[in-house]
Amino acid sequence: MQFTGAKIFVKSLLEEKVEKIFGYPGGAVLPIYDELYKADVEHILTRHEQGAIHAADGYARSTGKPGVCIATSGPGGTNLVTGLATAYMDSVPIVAFTGQVPTNMLGTDAFQEADITGITLPITKHNYLVQDLEELPRIIKEAFHIATTGRPGPVLIDLPKDIQIEKMEFEYPKEVNLTGYKPNYTGHDLQIKEAAELINEAEKPVIYAGGGAIASGAAEKLQELAKKAQIPTTTTLMGLGAFPETNELSLGMLGMHGTEQANHAVSESDLLIAIGSRFDDRVTGKLETFAEDAKIIHIDIDPAEISKRVLVDIPIVGDVKQVLNELNKKVDEQENKDWLGRVKKWKEESIIEQDSDDDILTPKKIINQIDELTNGEAFITTEVGQNQMWAAQYYKYTKPRSFMSSGGLGTMGYGFPAVLGVQLGHPEETTFCIAGDGSFQMNLQELATAVHxxxxxxxxxxxxxxxxxxxxxxxxxxxxxYSATCLKKRKSCPDDCSSPGEDCPEMVPDFVKLAESFGALGIRVAKVEEIKPALEKAIASDKPVVLDFIIEKENNVFPMVPPGGRIDNMLVGGDE
Structure with missing residues (x-):
């Protein structure tokens, strides 16, 4: 029996056990949408293609399954670009499909034609332009394989319209054989042995875990290593949740806005065990002074990351979970009492650990209350900026895949669409997007999706x-x-105005009215005593809720490492 390319597309998704596809229709994908109308794949109609790919991203990060999205040709495809770059930087498995003009019109500047494979070549793990229907099943099979194996990442498939309506018999490939693409999952035995010896000899070891520890499902093995050798453990922004922050060995996040204990411990360590992390500039600060007295073990599945920014003493290329499984067998049980005592003192002196008793509404009070009411069990997404750092600092993440944020690219407008994907992947769980008033406005049209x-x-x-x-x-x-940063500013405002005053509009926009206009629930909170009842009402609601917390206009994120500085030289507020 023969099927159209559009039908083969749907059948291939079912073969890959895809349950949800996020997208936005258009002329170049109408044959596919006609098949989706009667398919057993749930299509989620977002209100913008960027919303679709960020939702697919949130779904992928929180479930571990590949996120799937679809857009039409031309602007539909180009509207996916930011989401592809976001997923590429953070190693998120996404398979994105775009419509394209018919093959005989490629290169003619036809209506809504864009060279999307050329545009996205630097920001995808791989991409395809399908020019022969017979290749489509193989390409889809390969795309899912590439996106989810080795270091995960986004793959794009561009589908010309004539390919979607041509017919052929369908048989889905049973396996993939890609010459030159053979990720190494097993670490070298000798290097693992040498790493264990260094750990056994170290007096001031620190584990530094990144998103790779989550992607490989290695959280349990990571915790086993830390507990067995009594090693204090810090994570990157992408690694939050890989190690429970309620554990006494947790240092929290390190880097520019990391905890004082994490930055001091890394700076004074004699051994740094980097696990599924890439020594990002926001983590290292001034590179020459990062862990300058420490020997470094680096475990990562991507050989290109080894010694890319920091020369390491023992490189181990392999899947983090498999490597840790072998390493744990060779590591001795230890106590490290003196080192842990020093770490404990840093924790006790940390400004993040302190709390003010005043009645000023602060991000810390808000996020601490969210943490308390959800028992640290909620799925959290964030936008980018101060809200992102406060969410990273104050919520206590206890499980992997519970924190979703744009790390490498720093994409404002990510968090809200992402939380929709998270909720669809975990319909029985509590989800929060912690946002800034600037970031939220970048994709607020997805309130319609949430209500729909x-x-x-x-x-x-x-x-x-x-x-x-x-x-x-x-x-x-x-x-x-304050150049171009005040969101209330009007043309009539004085040029030298540096802070909103009494004559400013009160709400720009009024987020409560905005939420209500979409059919969501809007709640404004301006006092500390209003935080808990507002959150309880939101958590109990069966509809989308926008909570507008009015915080101090010049609230800052601390600690902060000045750009280009040492990570143990932190600003902690006050007159600094």
Whole structure:
């Protein structure tokens, strides 16, 4: 029996056990949408293609399954670009499909034609332009294999319209054989042995875990290593949840806005065990001074990351989970009492561990209350900026795949669409997007999607009327010249205005009215005593809820390592 390319597309998704596809229709994908109309794959209609790919990303990060999205040709495809780059930087498995003009019109500047494979070549793990229907099943099989194996990442398939309507007999490949693509999963025995010896000899070891520890499912093995050898453990932003932050060995996050104990411990360590991490510049600060007295073990599945930024003493290329399984067999049980005592003192002195008793509404009070009411069990997404750092600092993540944020690319507008994908992947769980008033406005049209699918997501907006992190940098490094960061500013405002005053509009926009206009629930919170009842109401609601928390306009994120500085030389507020 013969099937059209569009039908083969749907059948191939079913072979890959795809349950949900996020997308937005258009002329170049109408044959596919006609098949999706009667398919056993749930299509989620977002209100923008960027919303579709960020939702697919959130679904992928939180479930471990590949996220799938579809867009039409031309602007549909180009609207996926930011989402592809976001997934590429953070190693997220996504398979994106785009429609394309018919093959005989390629290169003619036809209506809604864009060279999407050329455009996305640097920001995809691999991409395809299908020019022969017979290749389609193989290409789809390969795309899912490439996206989910080795170091995960996004793959794009461009489907011309004539390929979608041609017919042939369908048989889905049973296996993939790609010459030159053979990820190494097993670490070298000798290197693992040498790594164990270094761990057994170390007096001040630190584990530094990144997103690779989560992607490989290695959280349990990571915790086993830390417990057995009594090693304090820090994570990157992408690694949050890989090690429970309620564990006494947890140092929290390290880097530019990391905890004081994490940054001090890494700086004073004599052995740094890097697990599924890439020594990002926001982690290392001034590279020459990062863990300068430590020997370094680096475990990563991507050989290109080994010694890319920091020369390591023992490189181990392989799957983190498999490598840790072998390493744990060779590591001795230890106590490290003196080292852990020093770490404990740093924790006790940390400003993040302190809490103010005043009645000022602060991000810390808000996020601590979310943590308490959800028992640390919620799925959290964030936008980018101050809200992202506060969410990383104050919520206590206890399980992998519970924190979703744009790390490498720093994509404003990511968190809200992502939380929709998370909720669809975990319909019985509590989900929160912690957002800034600037970031949220970048994809707020997805409120329509949330209401359409009756998704009980909670959006906690930390509203300070500014592009908060940019304003913080302007305050600290540009003599408080708040250029283009006040979100209330009007043409009639004085040119030298540097802070919202009494004559400013009160709400820009009014997020409560905005939520209500979409059919969601809007709640404004301006006092500390209102935090808990508002959150309880939101968590109990069966519809999307927008919580507008009015925080101080010049609230800053601390600790902070000045750009280009040592990570143990932190600003902690006050007059600094």
């Amino acid at each position: 699918y009756e998704l009980p997501v909670n959006i906690a907006i930390l509203n300070n009327n500014y592009l908060g992190m940019v304003r913080q940098w302007q305050e600290m490094f540009y003599e408080q010249r």
